[in-house]
Every structure is written in C-alpha cells, then in structure tokens.
Amino acid sequence: MGKGAGCFPSKNRPPPVADHSPTPSAQPPSLPPNARASQPDAPPREDTARSSSLPRDAKLKIFIVFYSMYGHVEGLAKRLKRGVDGVEGVEGVLYRVPETLPIEVLNQMRAPPKDDSIPEIAPEDLEAADGLLFGFPTRYGAMASQMKAFFDSTGNLWKGQKLAGKPAGFFVSTGTQGGGQETTAWTAITQLAHHGMLFVPIGYTFGPGMFNMEFIRGGSPYGAGVFAGDGTREPSETELALAEHQGKYMAVVVKRLAKS
Template identity: 45%
Template sequence: MCKVLIVIYSMYGHIYKMAEAAAEGVGEVTECSAIIKRVPETLPGEVLEAMGAVEAQQKLADIPIATVNDLADADAIIFGTPTRFGNMCGQMRQYLDGTGQLWLKGALVGKVGSVFTSSATQHGGQESTILSFHITLLHQGMVVVGLPYSFAGQMGVTEITGCSPYGASTIAGGQGERMPSENELAGARYQAAHVARIALKLKG
C-alpha cells in the first residue's frame, strides 16, 4: 500500500476542505491511501479569538497532529498551507524547521512532495507561496510534483478560480467568506491523484 500523508494548517477551514478533496483524489488510485494531519498551532488563544478563528479551529480539533516522524513513514507528502504575505504560514514553517534530523539522515530523499494553498485575494501570493515552499522540499531531496495542465480546470477563463501548474489553490475572500469552488476542489483531487500515481510507481 502506498501511503500519502496530507499535512495542513487551516485557520478558517479552507485548506481543510482542499485537503478532503485531495484525500478523495488519492483514494481514486488503486493501492493508495491518504491520511490528513495538521501541524501544531503556535498562536495563543486570545490571538485566534481576535482573528475570529476559534470556532473554525474547534471544528478541526479532531484532526491528529503531525509529528516529524510521520513524514519519514509516508511514501508521498502533500502540504496544504494558507498564504501569509506570499509565503507559507508560520505554523507550517515552524513544523518544517523541526525536520533537521530527517535531513541529516536523508529520510525524505526520493519521496514525492507537493503543495496546495489558499489566499484571501485572487493575486494574493498563491504562486510565490507554493514556489517558495518547493525550496524546502528540494533541500530535503524530495521529488516535487505540481498540477499539470492536463487538469483542464486551470485553462478556463469563465470564472474566478485558483490553481496553477505549481499546485491547486483557492481564493478565500477578504473575510474568509468564500469556500473552495468545485473547480478548485477538482484541482486538489487531480493533483493528489497525480501525486499518488507517481509515488506508487516510485515505490514499485
């Protein structure tokens, strides 16, 4: 069985929705399974409350916390992070900064790595977030996989939507009022299935 780990941080639930779609995509590939885990929260409760994120965080409380060793146990890892000023969020950065021992051992070399993201606005740094995230994956020796143009949903111009060849993405809106569209969810499914198929071939 090819194990695909989906590691996320989701403040308001947008990234989690994309992760659910990604897990569905992995499930479409025979002999592949997915599990969703989240990185630890680093913001104090009063800050989350001021940001209006407490209710959403409570809904995500049942998602297990990812450990660093979970990365080594997976055949492929798909990361989901919101965009923070054109970069990954601080919670994800802190989690990845704890993977030094994996780097020393070469534990992630040859594993498939992929990224999806969200931003408040249409041009809110989605591509720069994914591309800058890829730097960490490359330092770990991972095989970086994006969202190929064979996913036709990123070719249309009839709607406002996320997704690029670098990875699936969604637009959350200035107040987080917009949840992922069906096209964006389809992009996450497609990307994850693509990751799973590649990981299965490499494992074989």
C-alpha cells in the same frame, strides 16, 4: 614353520583388506535420466524488493499535511484525500501541523475550532510516508508561519536525509487573485530541495479547467489552490475538483515510483 612365518598371519599384523576402489581408468557411475527431476527444487531466492516486505493488502501512504486557519485549506485537503483514495493500492492520511498562536489570539481573529478527528503530526512521522502533500495559506507570498515552524522542526530528518527521494507537492490558499497562488508554492520548494525530496507539480494535467476564464478560480501548475477572500468565501466546485485531481495525480506518481 617358525612362529609368524608361512601362510598364517601374525597376531601382531592386521589381515590384508581387499581394495575395492576403482582403478584410475574407471568412470563414476552416471545418474539415471530421471535423477535430476526427482531431486527437490532449490528454495526460492528471497526477494528484497519493497513490495515483498509488505502484506499483500498493504497500501502506499500519502500524508496530506496542512495548516488551516479558516477551513479553506482543510477543505482542499479532504478533497485531495478523496482523489488519493480513488487510486487502487494508495491511501491518503490527513494530518495537521501544530498551532503556534495562543487561543486568545485565534478567538480575536474569529478562527473556528480545529477538527479534533484530524491528528497533529510530529516531524518524525514524515518518514513513514510514501508521498507527501503539504497545504498552507499564504503570508505575503510565502507559507504561513505555522507550517514554516513545522519545517524548521525537521532538522533531525534533514541531518540523516530521511526524506530524500520522497515525492511531494503543495496546495495553497490566498486572499486575492494576486495574493500568491504561485509564489506561495514556489517559495516553499526550498524546503523540499534541502531534504532531497522530489517536487511534483500538476502542470496543466487538469485539462480545460485550467483554462476557463469565465469565473474566479484558485490553483496553478504548482498545485491546487483556493481564494479565501476575507475568510468567508467558500471554495468553488472547480477549486475542489482541481484538488481531487491533484490527489489522484500524486497517487499515480507515487505508485509508479514504488514499482521502479
């Protein structure tokens, strides 16, 4: 036979390879019944909710931000904190706004020294709060200039709407019964509106204490309040209890919003 002919393969031609591919009519082998169960589970989907990004022991923060000249608003602030802290998973944090009056003027007004254990707050700190409670004395039916100066310094937060959606409330101090228990809080709502914050009044949730007419009491549906008189009157237990109630009420609202 000639070279490369007959049954001997040519050196230049590869030997034939057997075709083991299934015929078109063949079906792929089925998985055994337990194959699915033996496969590893898919990794859990990452939860992007706020609660998953926080440590298990992390608490919601309500910043209690106030200005107090003679200590009346500060007394309310501390009782508000007690109310906030009484709700599981929520913590109240006290801050004071910067003083704008020189020490010489404060001395002439016989204002007591500030409590150094309560830090001053900077405008950018507000962004870290889950809820806010602002306290201040009245000046002719509106907030004191120290608190107004602080709100005036929040322009960068307003520009970026960094506080939008945060719940907020007020508590106040006035000299007399007709001195602005309601209007001092009412006129302050404009600050919240421009920031897009949610005003949370207490309404009449304090119960019978809101209707007791046997003694003088500060506070209104807008929030807790105290009568300071000439500066020497101390807050009554009812006024302090109303403040504690407001702290608890706000904590419940903040906690509910965090779950939504």
